[in-house]
Amino acid sequence: MKHLLIQVFFFFVLIMMTCVANARDVDDSGQLRQEIDFILHLIAREDFDAGIYLLDRIDNQDSFLKDSLNYLSGWVMYRQKKLEISAQKLLKVREESPVFHKSHFFGAYNLAHVGRHHDAQNTLAQIPVTPGGMHEAMQRFQISGVALLQNDFNEYHKQASHFNGNFHVMAQQERNMEMHRQRLETARTPSPALAGILSAAVPGLGRVYAGKSSEGIISFLYLAAMGFTTYDFYRGGGAGSPMFIISASVTGIFYAGNIYGSAVAARRVNQEFRYEMEQRILFDMHIPLRNAFN
Amino acid sequence: MICTFLCATPLIERIYAADDVFKKADALFASENYFEASIEYERVLFFSGSSEIRAMANLQKAQALKQLGAFGKARNDLQRSFHFRGDDSLRFEILYQYAFCSYMDNRSDEAFATLLQLKHAFGHFPLHRYFLLQAMVLADLQQWDDLRTHLELWITKYLDDGIFLQNKLVKYDEILSGYEKVFRMDAERARLRSTFVPGLGQIYAGEFGWGLLNGFSQLASLAAFGVMAYNGYYIASFFAGLGPWQSFYFGGIRHAGELAATNKNNRLEDLQTALSVFLLAVDAYLADN
Numbered sequence: 001m002k003h004l005l006i007q008v009f010f011f012f013v014l015i016m017m018t019c020v021a022n023a024r025d026v027d028d029s030g031q032l033r034q035e036i037d038f039i040l041h042l043i044a045r046e047d048f049d050a051g052i053y054l055l056d057r058i059d060n061q062d063s064f065l066k067d068s069l070n071y072l073s074g075w076v077m078y079r080q081k082k083l084e085i086s087a088q089k090l091l092k093v094r095e096e097s098p099v100f101h102k103s104h105f106f107g108a109y110n111l112a113h114v115g116r117h118h119d120a121q122n123t124l125a126q127i128p129v130t131p132g133g134m135h136e137a138m139q140r141f142q143i144s145g146v147a148l149l150q151n152d153f154n155e156y157h158k159q160a161s162h163f164n165g166n167f168h169v170m171a172q173q174e175r176n177m178e179m180h181r182q183r184l185e186t187a188r189t190p191s192p193a194l195a196g197i198l199s200a201a202v203p204g205l206g207r208v209y210a211g212k213s214s215e216g217i218i219s220f221l222y223l224a225a226m227g228f229t230t231y232d233f234y235r236g237g238g239a240g241s242p243m244f245i246i247s248a249s250v251t252g253i254f255y256a257g258n259i260y261g262s263a264v265a266a267r268r269v270n271q272e273f274r275y276e277m278e279q280r281i282l283f284d285m286h287i288p289l290r291n292a293f294n
Numbered sequence: 295m296i297c298t299f300l301c302a303t304p305l306i307e308r309i310y311a312a313d314d315v316f317k318k319a320d321a322l323f324a325s326e327n328y329f330e331a332s333i334e335y336e337r338v339l340f341f342s343g344s345s346e347i348r349a350m351a352n353l354q355k356a357q358a359l360k361q362l363g364a365f366g367k368a369r370n371d372l373q374r375s376f377h378f379r380g381d382d383s384l385r386f387e388i389l390y391q392y393a394f395c396s397y398m399d400n401r402s403d404e405a406f407a408t409l410l411q412l413k414h415a416f417g418h419f420p421l422h423r424y425f426l427l428q429a430m431v432l433a434d435l436q437q438w439d440d441l442r443t444h445l446e447l448w449i450t451k452y453l454d455d456g457i458f459l460q461n462k463l464v465k466y467d468e469i470l471s472g473y474e475k476v477f478r479m480d481a482e483r484a485r486l487r488s489t490f491v492p493g494l495g496q497i498y499a500g501e502f503g504w505g506l507l508n509g510f511s512q513l514a515s516l517a518a519f520g521v522m523a524y525n526g527y528y529i530a531s532f533f534a535g536l537g538p539w540q541s542f543y544f545g546g547i548r549h550a551g552e553l554a555a556t557n558k559n560n561r562l563e564d565l566q567t568a569l570s571v572f573l574l575a576v577d578a579y580l581a582d583n
Contacts, residue, residue: 034341041340042333050333225533232529247530 170288199262206262484554495550
């Protein structure tokens with residue numbers, strides 16, 4: 001009887017402990033769920049700093065939960081335009097996660113956006129995709145975009161040969177990407193050296209060649225006026241007159257500056273064209289991602 | 295099952311029990327951890343089912359954000375409690391804080407509108423803070439006559455002392471009279487003066503040195519033109535004399551306008567600082583008496 005009572009007592013103690021442990025689990029998971037709900041609320045209110053602060057404080061060893069937290073952190077950073085950190089977080093999401101493809105495509109896009117083209121291309125190439133599926137088409141499309149950003153037309157053609165317009169989320173952008181390729185391949189990029197040489201021959205001509213016609217005309221008029229002034233001093237006082245020396249020196253400085261300025265203008269035109277094309281390519285890479293995953 | 299029911303449910307419910315709902319947030323606020331406090335107040339707001347607690351949490355969050363200097367954010371957050379229809383003192387506080395944060399966020403128009411709403415809805419409330427904020431807002435909006443009337447009303451309401459009132463009104467007029475020229479200063483007038491007399495626009499804008507420099511530059515370039523032309527350097531006189539002169543002339547006109555606009559803004563800021571000091575002194579005196 002005594003043994004039976006002891007057994008019954010321990011049985012109840014065991015049940016009590018199990019129940020309390022279960023209750024704590026319920027409590028922990030409930031708290032965690034509430035915490036994530038709250039973080040989502042903060043993010044929805046665009047209170048990103050608070051959201052990130054709380055996300056960083058969640059300490060959980062569960063892999064799936066870690067994926068969700070990395071995805072959330074990456075997404076918040078993406079919304080804050082902190083693309084480098086966003087990519088780091090998004091690319092930590094494991095393949096088992098339901099948001100794996102979204103995270104890795106956006107992670108690669110972020111890398112492309114911050115100029116890490118090679119890393120973006122590697123990341124995209126490593127995303128496992130089903131042949132013939134939307135993810136494969138997306139992978140090819142994104143790699144083609146990164147290839148254009150790198151001026152790698154061979155890689156672009158390799159990927160673009162599979163463009164078929166089957167997926168409406170990127171059909172238009174596939175056509176746009178081809179237009180970007182044509183513009184990049186056919187665009188006339190002024191040579192800074194040639195612009196400098198032209199401006200040495202005729203002041204301002206280098207700028208006109210670079211596509212900055214109004215700047216070129218103004219430069220020409222300024223230097224012509226200075227040249228006439230110098231000539232006037234030379235005519236009146238000779239080569240040794242102080243006014244001629246001062247005027248010729250100033251004109252010479254402006255003449256040399258104009259040559260340098262023409263080379264800089266040509267380089268600036270190239271940079272502006274490159275920047276514009278990069279923005280167009282990135283824009284067209286971004287739209288299918290938003291269409292497909294949001 | 296019984297044990298689970300007895301143990302688990304209270305554990306979950308205890309998390310957001312109403313009695314200690316602000317405890318953590320208040321402790322963070324008291325220890326000057328305002329960012330963390332603002333998150334905790336937001337948490338209370340998010341999880342509480344009581345509209346009153348939500349309004350209080352929002353208000354407290356605004357206080358934490360004010361400490362962080364995030365007046366715009368506090369203002370935006372307070373908008374969420376506009377629909378609150380509970381306790382009058384809480385509603386008054388929400389509107390007052392909204393007006394205050396709007397003023398601090400350089401939205402004096404909105405602060406003014408909110409203060410009118412406050413006056414209309416809560417005229418019976420102690421409005422001491424209201425009067426000071428209203429005065430600051432009127433100063434910011436440069437409504438000098440309205441501010442004078444408001445000052446008179448404010449002092450009369452709290453103090454039955456005609457001499458004090460008269461002294462303060464005279465002091466107010468004195469402060470304003472020191473800035474009469476500033477009120478009249480106009481960029482267009484400055485440009486017009488420089489168009490006819492080189493450098494005069496800059497002098498009108500209160501920058502005597504700039505005026506002298508511009509006038510001298512124009513004279514020097516014209517003199518160079520004359521000397522060179524007299525000596526037979528006709529082309530040089532045109533490009534090296536008249537060229538710089540037209541630059542100084544048109545540049546001087548533009549510069550005079552810019553100086554007038556900048557100086558007017560700077561001087562008005564000085565006036566508003568002087569008025570703020572004056573109004574705070576009035577407020578302190580009224581609070582003490």
